Amino acid sequence: MITIDYQSKLPLYEQITQRFQALILRGVLKPDSQMPSVRTLAVELSINPNTIQKAYSLLEQQGYIYPVKGRGNFVSDSSVLVQQKKDSLLDEFKRLVIGGKELGIRKAEYIQVIDRVYQKEESHD
Amino acid sequence: MITIDYQSKLPLYEQITQRFQALILRGVLKPDSQMPSVRTLAVELSINPNTIQKAYSLLEQQGYIYPVKGRGNFVSDSSVLVQQKKDSLLDEFKRLVIGGKELGIRKAEYIQVIDRVYQKEESHD
Amino acid sequence: MITIDYQSKLPLYEQITQRFQALILRGVLKPDSQMPSVRTLAVELSINPNTIQKAYSLLEQQGYIYPVKGRGNFVSDSSVLVQQKKDSLLDEFKRLVIGGKELGIRKAEYIQVIDRVYQKEESHD
């Protein structure tokens, strides 16, 4: 379920955090379902349990999971998270567009990229 | 000309590199004009010369400046660099849009952001 | 494994870089095997860790090794690197031949050198 890229410059705990975020946001991991235990996952990935713990702490901090004493960690409801993620993505998007404008990128260039990505699904927009 | 943010998580040498990249890309620093000497800048910013050196090495590697032995560092012609930067920015942009599509962001949302950033200058597009 | 020539005009970090390049290209250091740690090697060679660090940064930049945060540096797959090296070597070779032609060196002189180097192994060519 979780794969690690050892070539990546991202620290392991960041990679793990991001993978779970994606799984939760996409609904692959359902709300209130149980997360794999820190130890299980550590063994499975052959990674130091401290590293998994750090990823889980981050996920909890960001509201992706919630801990239940003595039972483990569980997936939060993702609807709020999706909105958060959308917002931060659009912020980042805006930052990029501002930078691009300074470099002389024209509006049409962005729209071309967007159109390609959205090709079929929204072609009648 | 160069400011340092000590609150930032970015290492000093990265910050310095980025500031100069921006100044060169925007044409504030003209091609073939001389960069501040490693030592001068070190004194000005109260930073160790080695740190400036590292930033300059990076800039040289990326083609932003060129060294002349015994004379100092000079600004390269930025036209190629601007194109490089545009390309990588549009790549990053595409990556974002793909992520956004998965989260259910609609085309119109991006275009709204773009329109706001480009407001007046390209209103007839 | 690594030897330093203090008589050489090449900076230490360059020498170290080149030795490791040769070891990796020749397959003495296998892909994904761990490089000696910066500190271990520094002690072994009685050289400052910063100097080793610089050599490792270069090797990483050139794709010879990859770092894993908190774990160390590891040897990359060298197949691409070998091709790169071959190409640059043949370029250099061409440069020399062009210079030699201007000086009046005859084709036969080059071929004699090549034959001597390749003596036995390819005698049926």
Place this chain on the structure above:
Amino acid sequence: MITIDYQSKLPLYEQITQRFQALILRGVLKPDSQMPSVRTLAVELSINPNTIQKAYSLLEQQGYIYPVKGRGNFVSDSSVLVQQKKDSLLDEFKRLVIGGKELGIRKAEYIQVIDRVYQKEESHD
């Protein structure tokens, strides 16, 4: 007659030395003809006279020019120099071929390069 490449990594005095070597070896500068004076050349190239002086010292050391007290520097007979240069070029050539052999370059690859360079002039060899 002499051009400087400020983009080059070679120190100025090395560049100047090499240009004169080439001019003398090719016979553009005739034996016993007078070299431009240090001062003249310094002014012409807008370069520090010390740098020119250093280049001339090197050229004298290597036998390319000879000084006459109070009169200036003069070009040596180049026939011996040409032979020297040929020898060192073939040495360098051998070094490359040895390196190439280790990387698995085949004889035919070298010969192809040589043939291309010598194309028309020695096609009947």
Place this chain on the structure above:
DNA sequence: GTGGTCTAGACCACA
């Protein structure tokens, strides 16, 4: 333990 960043300070080649 591992690499990454940074400072303080020295010495060298080059112009």
Place this chain on the structure above:
DNA sequence: GTGGTCTAGACCACA
């Protein structure tokens, strides 16, 4: 004066 190399030594993030 200019950058390039190197040492000694500190502190930090990551595993």
